Amino acid sequence: MTSVNDQTQIEQETGNTEGESKDSVKQEKEMKPEESNANSPTELSKLTKIVKHSKPEQPLGFDGFKKQYYRYASKFGTTLNLLVVGGSSLGKTTFVNSLIQGSLTGKKTAKTSDFMQHRLRMTDGDINFNLTILDTPGFGEKCDNSNCWKPLANILVQRLNAYFENEIKACRQLPIVDTRIHGCLFFINPTGHMLDPLELYVMKRIDRFVNIIPVIAKADMLTPEECARFKRNIIKDLQHEHIQFFHEPGKSIEGINYGMPEPFALIGATKGMQSDSKNAIRGREYPWGVINIDDPQHSDFCAFRNFLLYTHAEALIEKTHKVIYDALRTERLNKLKSQPNGFYTSSKKLVEEYMKAELGRVERSLRQTVQDKLQEKENLLAYTEKQLEAKHKEYEESLINRCNELKSQKQSLENLVRSDKTKKHSIFFK
Ligand SMILES: Nc1nc2c(ncn2[C@@H]2O[C@H](COP(=O)(O)OP(=O)(O)OP(=O)(O)O)[C@@H](O)[C@H]2O)c(=O)[nH]1
Ligand SMILES: [Mg+2]
Known part of the structure; x- marks a missing residue:
């Protein structure tokens, strides 16, 4: 969007002055491409249409763009799809309940045995x-x-794939329903040290398909210092393993930090209770006191909710569409092009193919590991065999030496005995 000030700047850059305009709104003559030297930057700038506004105090109407966007957003609404992933019993279901302000019965959440979808339609003014x-x-x-x-x-x-299939149809199903996952809330075990190898393994497998948002589960298990250190270690681990995760360089607009420098540390609650000041809160009770999950000093729950719903929903959706989906789309289209007669592959088949390829890769890597281990063992065996052979030879040599020694000792003893006998014989006959 170009403001009046920007317009003035463009005019200065293209060498036009205010004095040149005679009519209230004058359109500069457009040069035909063949008349100009298109390679020269100064000539190129002349091809640009410049509309001069003689009354800068009157708005051109670009500021209505915000209203246009507002009308559009309120008509179609925003759709954000999130996936909650993590090790077992890390408080995923409890967090989902806390986020959607679900049951606060204080009952223990049941173990999740299958994918469970929660749909929520929220309205803020006219916007859905x-x-x-x-x-x-x-x-x-x-x-x-x-x-x-x-x-x-x-x-x-x-x-x-479902989104891609609808998009490439001649008659698309409209309005397009976006069921793609825009963010994966990856719950990390609060070890306080580093990421679990299994967590890294899972992240590595899925980071191509979704924005991974790492979050520390059950953050009440860590002291503030441990938590701060753990957050730094997580980022280091992710960068070291080249895992793509959702982050933006920290930038602050009107006092709100829009960046996402570190993982959020979350505490989930299943119980509504009263605080010391008799206010109704959602929290967890401990022998030493109560944690209020909505208190920013206790947990990052509020900051995380704001991040998901207020400050970064658009960024998550945009990154999913422009980066993640685009990569898959390019790959699929190239595949379609390379197939004879643009042979179309259904999403089920594509998923099967993907799974087969991934399974093959895992199998190959496992086979390689087994082979490496076998080779290592064989090398160790050969080394031990050689050492045993050398020891055996040494022992054999020492035995032969000892045998020769004993033989020579025996010989000398026999000689001694023989000389004694002759001595005795000579004394007797004297
Ligand atoms: N200390 C602590 N415990 C929590 C927190 N959140 C949940 N829990 C407890 O952890 C236990 C498991 O919680 P769930 O929400 O069922 O965990 P889950 O990750 O959904 O478990 P699965 O579905 O089995 O993978 C429950 O007893 C919760 O009360 C938390 O922030 N801190
Ligand atoms: Mg669960």
Whole structure:
């Protein structure tokens, strides 16, 4: 959007002066491309249409753009889809309940055994906000967790593919319903040290398909210093492992920090209670006191809710559309192009293909690991064998030496005995 001030700047850059304008709004003559030297930057600037506004005190109407956007947003609303992922019993369901202001019965949440979708339609004035949260069962409970990322990747790819399939149809289903996941709230075990290898493994498998938003679960288990250190360690681990996660360089607009420098530390609550000042709060009770999850001094819950709903919803949606979906779209279109007669592959088949390829990759890496271990063991065996052979040879040599020594001792003793006998014989005959 160009303001009147910007307009003046453009005029200065293109060398036009206010004195040149005679009519109230004058349109500069457009040069035909063949008349100009298109390669020269000064000539190129002359091709630009410049509308001069002789009464700068009267607005051109660009400021109505905000209203246009407002009307558009209130007509169609905003849709944000979130996926909640993490190890088992890290408080995912409790957090979802806290976010959507669900049940505050104080009852223990049941173990999540399947994907659970919560839909919420919120209104703020005329603007509708459609929030969908997909709660998932916790991973990491099996002996072999190498496949625990698959259901997550499956749902992410499926939804991206569904959007792509609708988009490439000649007659698209309108309005387009966006079911793509815009953010993955990744609950991290509050160890206080570093990320769990399984957490890194799962993140690595899904970071191509979604904006990963790392959050520290059950932050009440950490002291403020431990929590601050843990946040820094998490970022270091993610950068070290080249895991793509959602972040923006910290920037502050009108006193609100729009950046996301560190993971949020969350505390979930299932119980409504009264604070010391008799206010109704949502919190957790401990022998030493009460934690109010909405208190910014106790947890980042409020900051995180603001981040998701007020400050970064658009950024999450835009990044999903312009970066994540675009990469998948390019890949799929290239695939379509390379196939004879633009052969179309259904999303189910694409997911199957993806899963097959990933399974092949995991299998190959496992086979390689087993082979490496086998080779290591064989090398160790060969080394031990060599050492044993050398020891055996040494022992054999020492035995032969000892045998020769004993033989020579025996010989000398026999000689001694023989000389004694001759001595005795000579004395007797004397
Ligand atoms: N200390 C502490 N406990 C919590 C917090 N949030 C939830 N819990 C407790 O952790 C237990 C598990 O909570 P859930 O919300 O069921 O955890 P989940 O991650 O959904 O578990 P699964 O669905 O089995 O993976 C419950 O007893 C909760 O009360 C928290 O912030 N701090
Ligand atoms: Mg759960």
